[in-house]
Amino acid sequence: MAENHVKASPANRQKKYPIRCIECGEKEVRPALIDHQVKVRHDGREYQLRLDALPVTKCNACGHLYFTQESDDAISLALREKLGLLTIDQIRTNLESLGLRQKDAAERLGIAAETLSRWLSGAMIQSRAMDNLLRGFFACPDLRDKLRGCRPDREFGVLHEESRSSLTSFEFEDDVKWKWPEKWQAEAPQQPAIGGGDQMACEEEECIAA
Numbered sequence: 001m002a003e004n005h006v007k008a009s010p011a012n013r014q015k016k017y018p019i020r021c022i023e024c025g026e027k028e029v030r031p032a033l034i035d036h037q038v039k040v041r042h043d044g045r046e047y048q049l050r051l052d053a054l055p056v057t058k059c060n061a062c063g064h065l066y067f068t069q070e071s072d073d074a075i076s077l078a079l080r081e082k083l084g085l086l087t088i089d090q091i092r093t094n095l096e097s098l099g100l101r102q103k104d105a106a107e108r109l110g111i112a113a114e115t116l117s118r119w120l121s122g123a124m125i126q127s128r129a130m131d132n133l134l135r136g137f138f139a140c141p142d143l144r145d146k147l148r149g150c151r152p153d154r155e156f157g158v159l160h161e162e163s164r165s166s167l168t169s170f171e172f173e174d175d176v177k178w179k180w181p182e183k184w185q186a187e188a189p190q191q192p193a194i195g196g197g198d199q200m201a202c203e204e205e206e207c208i209a210a
């Protein structure tokens with residue numbers, strides 16, 4: 001189905017309905033909630049999302065659908081939910097809880113302030129890798145302290161001989177299950193503090209081959 005993607009400006013949002021359909025010319029376009037499947041690209045992969053009540057505007061004369069800013073927001077929220085990525089509210093609340101200004105957080109993370117701003121406005125969704133970094137950043141004071149953007153602690157993350165012997169490497173089982181090192185079994189939390197559960201999410205099956 002052909003769909004026009006209309007980026008609604010604040011002025012558009014207050015538009016008086018019905019408005020004229022650019023497909024058929026009838027003045028029959030009104031807000032509607034529809035069941036809809038969309039394909040969305042994120043992080044180099046394509047995902048199929050099913051939305052039960054996607055807000056759109058629809059021409060009641062010819063059935064043509066127009067996606068709006070509200071449609072974008074709903075799709076973005078559904079994708080974050082499907083992929084288990086931090087939500088905009090969670091990121092915002094975490095920054096507030098830590099008393100971090102966006103500019104300072106961005107500087108420590110080594111990203112442009114505009115990038116963080118786009119995540120928070122919903123204009124962009126963080127990648128899985130950046131989501132992992134954000135979770136670590138919010139959860140671990142040490143990590144926050146050590147990350148200095150483009151002025152990194154050059155020793156941080158560099159393993160030396162004496163520390164290697166005390167480390168155990170992780171193993172992957174069946175490519176998807178996260179296996180705790182044996183010596184950590186007793187301490188392994190039911191729900192790891194960082195990440196969503198004891199399985200690494202495998203999106204291969206959920207996403208559509210690009």
Ligand SMILES: [Zn+2]
Nearest residue numbers: 021024059062
């Ligand atoms: Zn129409």
